[in-house]
Structure formats: C-alpha cells, structure tokens
Amino acid sequence: MIEASLHRIHLPRGTVVSARVGAEIKPDEVIGLRRGAMAPVRVPITRPLHRQPAEIEELLVVRPGERVDAEQPLALIEGAGVVLAPVAGLVLAASGRDGTLLLAPLGAEETVIGHVRGRVRAVEEGSLVIEVPAARLHGVGGSGEAVHGELVVGVPNPGDELRAAAIDAGATGKILVGGSRASAETLTRARAMGVAGIVLGGVLDKELRDFEAIQRRRREAGGMTGAFGILLVEGFGKVGIDPQLFSWFRAHAGRVASLFGADGLLYVYDAAPLPSRRALAKVGDRVIAHRRPFQGRGGVLVGLMEDLHAAQSGIPTRMALVRFEDGRLAPVPLANIEATLAPEGR
C-alpha cells in the first residue's frame, strides 16, 4: 500500500484557482485559469486632457500594479474629461516625460493544469497542495517542465545508453525510462518526437547543458510547443539506473506517471512501493556506490573497517568493504554508498 505524499503545485501569480479543497483531480485536469500579460502599450493620458506630462500623477485614478478592465477610467479631470482603458490590462507605470501610462493588455484565458492525480488538500497563496497517492521517486537532479504520461522502458538493460534511433513515434506523449546516459542529440530528438519526459540514471553535464541551450534558442526563436521534462536518478556522468529500480520500472511499464523535471521528482500511479534506499548501509546490505571510481555500481557490503582509514584521496573516513557485482572487492567510504532495499522484503 502506497502512502500518499503531499505535493505543492506552484501557481503563477494571477491564477484564479478553480479546484476546491477536497476535490479529486487528474493529471490533465484544469485547476485554474490565468490571463498572462502581453506586450505593453502606451496610453496617452495628459494629451487628451490638455495637461503637461509632468502632471500625470495628479490625473490618474489608477496606480501601477492595478488591474483594469476595458473602458475603466484611467485618468480624469472632474467635468473636463476622462481617459478610459482601451483594453483590460495591468497598469505598469506612468511616465512624467511623455504623459503616458504603460498598460500591459491581458491575453486570452489560459488553462493551468497540475499534472498530478490526487486530492486537493489546501489552496494557499501562490500554490495548491495535493495529496498524491503514488510511488514517489526523488532523483538527484532534473530539468524542464512538469509533464505526465505513460511509462515506457526504452533500453533493455539499466547500464545501456538511450540512443536517438530508439525513439520513434510510439514514444509520443510517454515518459521514457532510459539507461545510463542520453546525448543532447537523443534528448533533442525525443522532444521533437513529442516524448513527454525521460528518466535517466545519469547524463553528462555537458550534454544536458547543450540540450538546454538548444531549447532556450528554440524558445527565443518561437514555435516550440509541448512541455518536456528530464529526471536524473543516480548522478552525473555515465551512470546506470540501479538494477533493482530498473526492474521496478519494467514491472510498471504502462502506468501513468507525473514527472517534475525542475524538482527532480517522479510520481507513478497505481504502483507497488519503490525499492527504497537507506543512507547508512549495514553489513550484508545490497549497496550502490555514488562517487567515482565506482559510481553507479552495485554490490554487497561485506564488512566495515575499524577506525578511520584514508581513502585514496587521503581523507580519513569510515571505510566499507564492498563486493561489487563484477566480483571485485574494494574499500569504499561508507558515506559514498547507500543500501538499496527491495520493497517490503521482496
């Protein structure tokens, strides 16, 4: 049985929340509406009222920051004239130089969706708190927007690299579980093919940055559609997903998941509990190493060395003896490994 966890959806300012406390929401359900501001226009104020630009503040009946409706008075001189808002918008500034008011017209109503399934627990200033009954995986990093889609495993083994050629139209709208790495080219292709998100064991920092730079340029050029998120599970570099976790993903292919790239978070619905991790490993535990030279490699903790011992770097620390899956026995700082535990003793 999965325990529900609380998830906070950050709402852009100006969002009118439509979801009520206690309501059940779905990942693609509209939880609010928002009208974004468009390129501002200058509304002449002093000229129509035959006043000097420097007098603008005395004439205004609205103040910067205020939201106005179309035809709402912006400035007036009692009995002599009035200036009405040409469109609904946000008042940004008044200029004493040219006697104009800077008004950002409000665009068409846009829907805000939460990308999670659950029950609305609270509506707070700027956020919505949702109780999410799903398996929750916290990665070590990520990138991109909130997305949701069906889980699909894209590589045969957890240590395999996700290749661009492996992504086809069948992955559109899905969250793809890759392996130990994906190049910037693969990520770009995935986005272009309409993949919702990718879960990876590792990624080279350079590849991720290149991908983000490409996306930024495309966004600036305009025409980019659809959201895309990346979740990094183990670390940076070429790092395979822990085989236990990979098996769990395999077993849950086809389930709906929500991925929050910037928060490094994944929810999988209708799922069995995830294999868990314990920071302090004990003798006999299955462990995974997090730093080089063993980063991403699994093994069994066979012993703890007494007292402090120097790591290769010279740092005195508590060392563990790990029998890695390739048969090699190596001392590893205890702080650099985590125990990986099968869910509920499986």
Place this chain on the structure above:
Amino acid sequence: MMTDTRSREVGRATSELSLLVDIGSAWTKAAVVGRALGRWRIAAHAAQPSAWDEAELIATLAARLAGRADPRVSARIASLLADAPRIAVHTPARPGRIALAAVSSELSGQAARRAAEAAGWVVVEAVTVDDGRPVVDRLAALQSAEVDAWLIAGGFDEEGGEGALEVAGLVAAARGGGRSPVVWAGSAGLTERVGAFFEPGVLRPVANPRPSADRENLLPLRRYLDGLIERLVERGAARQLAPIGFGRAVAELARASRLRVVGVDLGARYATWASADENGMAESRVVALGGLASPTLTAPGGPARIARSLPLAIDELAVADALQNLRARPGSIPQTDEELAVVHGAVRDLLTDLTANGPQPEGIDLLIGSGRTIGSAPLPAQAMQLLLDGIRPIGIVQVAIDPAGALGPLGALRDDEIVEGLGTLRDDLLTPLGAAVVCRGGRPGHLSMRVTVHRVGWRSLGPIEVRPGQLEVVPLPRGQVAELEIELDPAVSLGAPRRARRIRASVTGGAVGVVLDARDAPLLLPRRSDDRRAVLGAWRDTFLREVRPPAEGAA
C-alpha cells in the same frame, strides 16, 4: 579522562559531559566536551552525513572515547553521551527567496543583490531596466517567481528617477497583492510615490544602497534584510542557526583575544564570512547558495574556471560532472585524487567569491577556516593552501582551523557564556596551522621579500629570499614563537601603508609553519595550460613537501 564529580556519594560514577553539535545540510559535526584532570577539554569529535541517524554519531563518539574515559564510566559512555546536554546549531531549513527589480544591473542591481546575498537571501529572479528583455518578459519572470519578499532598488538619492518608478510598478503588477513584503531600497525622494503602488504597510523603505554613482552604502539594507529573513523564514531562535552562531563566536573570540579575526565557514549550502575587530565589532556575510553545492560552480563557465585552477590535467567535462555530483550528493566524500582536486578547486573559487563581495581582507591577525572540507582536509598544509589561495589575506596573519566545527555551537550560547566557553576550550577549539606573510605586488627579477626567522632558543633561519610568484614554507612547530625580520621590495605591499621597508613581527607556529607567500593578490597564473599547471603543481608541492628548514643563519 572523564571524572565523576556529582554522584560519588551514591557510589555510581557519572560524568560531566556536554555535546557541541552542528547539524549541517550535508554533514553533522559533534564534539564531546568533558572534564579531564580538572579542565574542560574537547575529548573527542566526529562528523557524519546528516542523513545517518544520531545513534551512529553517539556510537562513533563513544568509540573515540573508548580507552580514554575513566574506567568507571567507560562501559556506559554511549548512554552518557546520548543523555548529555547539548548545544546545537543547524543550517537554516531553507534559504529566504527574494525577487529583485532594479534600474541598472551594474549599479543599483549589483549593490542590492550583494546586500541581499550577504544577508543569506537567494535572489531567485532579478530584472533590470537594462537586462535586454522586453517588459512583458520581465513581468512574466517576476510573476512566475516563488518568493518570500521583493526588493526594489534604483535611482540616486539626489536625482529620483523614472526608471525606479517603472521597476516598482512592474513589481506591483507582478506581485498582485498578497502578504509578501516589498523592500524599497531606491531613491529616498521616491519613497512616498512608490509606497502608493502597494497596500498600506506593505512597503518597507530602507536607505539606498547606491545613493550616488560613486558611493555604495550596503550596510543598512543588509542589516534590514538580516532581520527580515529571521522574521519571515526562521522565526525565533536565530542564535541556533549555524551561520549566526559562527559569526557570534568569531566576534567574541576577537574581543576576548584583542585581535582582528576573520572566520570563514564553508558548508554544503551556506558560506559564512565573519570578521571582527579587537573590540568585537563584527560584520558577517551569509551566502545561502555560497557553499559547495553552489550553482555558480556549475553555471556556464564555472567548470572551465575550476579546471583552469587545477594542478592536475582534468578535462572540463569531468570537472563539470564531479561538481554536479558534489551538488547532488553533498554528504559523500571525494574518493579519488582527481575528485579531491576538483573539490579543493571549488573551495578556492568559492572563498575567492566570498572575499570579493566585501572589503579586502587586510590587516587581519587571525584567519580561521571552518566547514568540513577545510577543517577536515587530509593534510593541514592543504587547509592552509585553501585559505591562502582563496582569501589572499594581505599582511602577516596567523591561520587556524576549527576541526571539530565547535565555533558555531559555542556561538549559540548567551554572550557571557560564549566568552566562558571560548576561554575554557581555548587549547582545543582551534588547530593552529601557523602563520603566513602574504604580500601584494612585486617586480620581475627582484626579490619580493627577504625574511629572517629568529626563533627563541634556536638558531635563526635565513635570510630566506622570496621572489614574485614564489612561496616558501619555514618550519615552526605549534606553540613556538618566532620573530620575523622582513625586508620588503619597494614595489611590494603588506597591506597598510608603511614607510619602513624593514618590518619585525612576532608569529606563532603550527602544523604547517610559516608561509612566506609572494604570489600577489589575486593570484597571477600563466595563460598557457602547461605552464599554468606547472606553476600550480609547484605551489602545491611546496605546501605538501615535508618542510625542511632552510640554511640556518647566525644564532
């Protein structure tokens, strides 16, 4: 040795113990304070990832005390430690988030950002009139920001400025009501007009950090933001915050020792700079994302900068991955030489950044390094190099580390108790690394300084000649006092202007000795990568080489 002082009459030995605990975001440091031969001492200390449970920490401390504790209590030492009173500090649960809107990125924006960051805020979004973005993008950026407070800056006090009103209007539009306070740190003449943009009581006016083009006045804004973060983010118990405790301890140490002290504490998330003069007048800067997980290290250009500063040939891609892993798993430790080199490169870079955001550190008497990476460097010489390379403290300075991370917890005590605590633990609190003579300037082909070390009861060493770009390490054990006779080149400075080129100064030794450092400030490095690595390698080797005394001079 732990002594039974309270319960002899009932025949069961107890012990007077207390724990100093610093719970960091990545590592928890703990020190056991107990009585040995009638004196309070730090009997043991340990550090472990904060994700590990407390029982493990107690077990580690108990194991360190085993064999040293009084036999009457040694069997129960773990339970005594678990029940011992503790003085604890912790890293703030989360940093305060602020959005900044300013007229100019270089003047008002820069000043306001520095003041906010030095007070421990994270600037999550910054917009300026000259940032090249259309107004609608600036508005959208501010509307999307998740913040605790807003900061508006701009306009010189004498001139006012329409730009400042424009950014204030933008904040008013983006904020759209709510409870978050707005700090106005712009032109004093505009306060009333800007106040009208917000609901009554929302705007908090503070003195302009950039009152004119040629003057900066960050302190009032920083102090205000210091208070605001305590009220909004960490309500009450500010003393229990590690950065605050560290600053208080440094201030009291300066007052009690009548020294000018600078302390730097570099953690996983926070970096704290605390400086205090002989009277205990203190200034501190707390940078919420200034620690080893700082995004500045992994931002574009960061890995390349770190890679250039390494004595080993490690390519930029590997450096970038290592830095990201350090950020992602701050509770792990560098296992290989290459990873340690990257971490130490990052420490130097962060210390340089921390130093650059305040007055140049000159005329310091004592420099203290704290935080796990500095305090637990594999070798004392590495800690000394990190501090000297990163901070470049011009002058003659004693250098020490806080290996147990005890300064923060001691700073959580009441003022009078801090003095008592520092006095009681004076022999164990800091590990002296030695002294350093760090000079600025120099002429190629000339000596920067010629130093003779007169040791009490021993033959004098030197004169030791140090050329520009060179450094020398002279042995001087812990506790040994020496008189340095320094002859400076006219083009070389030790900070404060002096007429005499010949200076005498008294220094005390430590684990490293006396470092004579003529590498200039900031450090100058060759452009060619091979040459640069050769120079960096030579500096590293000088620090790490077993220190041998130079030719002895006349007694």
